[in-house]
Amino acid sequence: MRHGDLRQRLLRAAEQEIMANGLARASLRGIARRVGVSHQATAHHFEDRAGLFTALAVEGFDLLVSRTREAVAGVPADRGQQVVASAVAYVEFAARQPTMFDVMFRPELLHVDDPRLRAARLAHRALMLELVHAAQEQGWGASVPAEELATLGWAAVHGLAVLQRDAQLTVVPAGVDLDPARLLARVGQALDALA
Known part of the structure; x- marks a missing residue:
């Protein structure tokens, strides 16, 4: 072997x-x-369990960046469409790779000072900012600082991913539509309204 x-x-x-x-x-x-x-x-x-989990987290961030780039390829940047496409990719990643997703966001289980982990996290953050900047160049959310817009969007999308993963979106009153794709479009509209 x-x-x-x-x-x-x-x-x-x-x-x-x-x-x-x-x-x-x-x-x-x-x-x-x-x-x-x-x-x-x-x-x-x-070297230890945290080292293995750190390697898994690095792999997760790399895979998330790759899947996000695939999801936004060919999608126009105007009206925040790439931002919404990246949000959909994020929620889908969390659903398809739940274990990896959990490990990625559990700093107490990782070597958070590992340079590969820092680089992988920064690559993900840079991609989020790249997509926000591209949308802002087309007039979307241009009055909000890109860092703030990216952070607010990430917080909303991460929360939605966790709620979906934990099956919290399945117990809702009749007639209420909590389809993640529709909610992600609403997140894009909410961020747009900040401008």
């Missing part, structure tokens, strides 16, 4: 272990057992 293969298998096993036992109870021993290697074999790739 190649060195890189084992690293990837450990990352995938970490996701399985977290899904089965939760973040707090996922252990390196359990992860190693899933791959069929000794506990010591994990040390060749990750």
Whole structure:
């Protein structure tokens, strides 16, 4: 087995272990057992559990950036359409990669000073700002500082992703439409109204 293969298998096993036992109870021993290697074999790739979780978070941010770029490709920047498309990609990522998504936003479980993690987080932040700036150049939300607009949008979209993941949007009164795609369009309208 190649060195890189084992690293990837450990990352995938970490996701399985977290899904089965939760973040707090996922252990390196359990992860190693899933791959069929000794506990010591994990040390060749990750110094500790936080190191493994950090690598998973880096992978998550990289994947989120990639999926966001795919989602906005070909979408016009005017009227905040790319911003809304990126929001949809964010919520879909959270739904499709729930374990990775959880790990990404749990600093107490990570090596937050890891340079790869910092770079991955900054790349995600830079993409959000890039999309907001592109929309502002077309007149959308131009009176609000880009940092504020990006932060407000992210807060709303992240909250929506967490509510959807935790199945909180399924228990609503009859006649109320909490479809995430429609809500994300509303987030775009709300941000537009700030201008």
